[in-house]
Amino acid sequence: MSEPGVESVRIEWEPARDANRENWDERVALHVEAYGLGDFDDPEHLSAVVRADAASLAPFLPQGFDGIDLCHLQCHIGTDTLSFARLGANVTGVDFSGPALDAAAALATRLGLDADWVETDVLDAAAAVGTQFDVVYTSIGTITWLNDLDRWAAQIAQLLRPGGTFYIRDGHPVLYAIDETRDEPVLRYPYFERREAQAWNDSGTYIGDGTVTNSRTYEWSHPISAVVNALLGAGLRIVRMSEDRVLPWRFSPRMIETEEGFVWPEAERDLVPCTFTIVATKN
Numbered sequence: 360m361s362e363p364g365v366e367s368v369r370i371e372w373e374p375a376r377d378a379n380r381e382n383w384d385e386r387v388a389l390h391v392e393a394y395g396l397g398d399f400d401d402p403e404h405l406s407a408v409v410r411a412d413a414a415s416l417a418p419f420l421p422q423g424f425d426g427i428d429l430c431h432l433q434c435h436i437g438t439d440t441l442s443f444a445r446l447g448a449n450v451t452g453v454d455f456s457g458p459a460l461d462a463a464a465a466l467a468t469r470l471g472l473d474a475d476w477v478e479t480d481v482l483d484a485a486a487a488v489g490t491q492f493d494v495v496y497t498s499i500g501t502i503t504w505l506n507d508l509d510r511w512a513a514q515i516a517q518l519l520r521p522g523g524t525f526y527i528r529d530g531h532p533v534l535y536a537i538d539e540t541r542d543e544p545v546l547r548y549p550y551f552e553r554r555e556a557q558a559w560n561d562s563g564t565y566i567g568d569g570t571v572t573n574s575r576t577y578e579w580s581h582p583i584s585a586v587v588n589a590l591l592g593a594g595l596r597i598v599r600m601s602e603d604r605v606l607p608w609r610f611s612p613r614m615i616e617t618e619e620g621f622v623w624p625e626a627e628r629d630l631v632p633c634t635f636t637i638v639a640t641k642n
């Protein structure tokens with residue numbers, strides 16, 4: 360498949376990952392400006408993502424967040440990680456971007472919050488982090504950057520203590536199959552997994568107007584069945600799955616901003632899922 364700005368390419372994991380890291384490193388300065396970090400000066404403030412996810416996670420954590428050990432995979436500049444710290448969790452943020460973790464550590468210092476930060480490819484996270492957690496959490500813009508969900512799920516299983524809980528909320532693969540530039544919902548990108556990566560040439564990012572020079576990135580499509588089977592294959596037990604109509608970022612210019620996030624125009628809201636959520640436990 361070849362589309363303007365997007366091509367299907369065969370590429371090994373390491374060069375693809377390294378290109379993605381260069382892109383993410385450059386986005387950090389833009390996101391430090393655009394993510395509204397000043398809002399965190401209010402000691403009660405939590406990121407909108409964690410406000411929603413803490414409510415979905417709570418029924419599975421009868422002990423609450425206070426004092427639990429939580430590992431946040433692909434934590435970016437730490438706004439969600441530190442929101443969990445504000446709920447009382449002992450947090451460890453994991454990301455492959457050194458500049459992202461520097462920004463996260465600076466935010467933690469400014470807010471007087473404790474956190475550990477581990478710089479590693481998430482596909483090597485278990486060995487790099489080296490301890491186990493009550494909760495492993497990842498959300499919003501994660502697995503599309505990974506080529507191997509079995510290896511990803513194996514890291515999660517190793518990072519969890521027996522009895523621990525895994526939580527993911529991310530963009531729905533049906534949403535990712537849609538052409539975000541069209542005036543109606545039209546399928547354009549693969550839903551099913553392919554060995555090839557989708558190579559994007561895009562100097563923009565999903566928030567703010569800034570641009571990056573390392574604009575080539577590689578992403579992979581993962582159907583829901585691949586996510587579920589990877590987690591089951593790693594020995595986890597899926598205890599809840601849901602699909603939702605609200606997205607925390609503007610996927611398409613046609614999306615409407617509401618208090619909860621971005622949604623499709625009303626007539627289309629039941630046509631396409633925006634996110635999926637899975638909660639799984641380790642015996």
Ligand SMILES: C[S@@+](CC[C@H](N)C(=O)[O-])C[C@H]1O[C@@H](n2cnc3c(N)ncnc32)[C@H](O)[C@@H]1O
Nearest residue numbers: 383433435454455456479480481498499500504
């Ligand atoms: C869209 S952000 C997700 C974070 C969160 N939703 C947020 O907005 O703060 C994606 C993150 O994944 C990280 N990332 C991408 N590929 C990775 C990999 N192979 N290993 C570790 N981190 C990775 C990027 O550095 C980035 O911080």
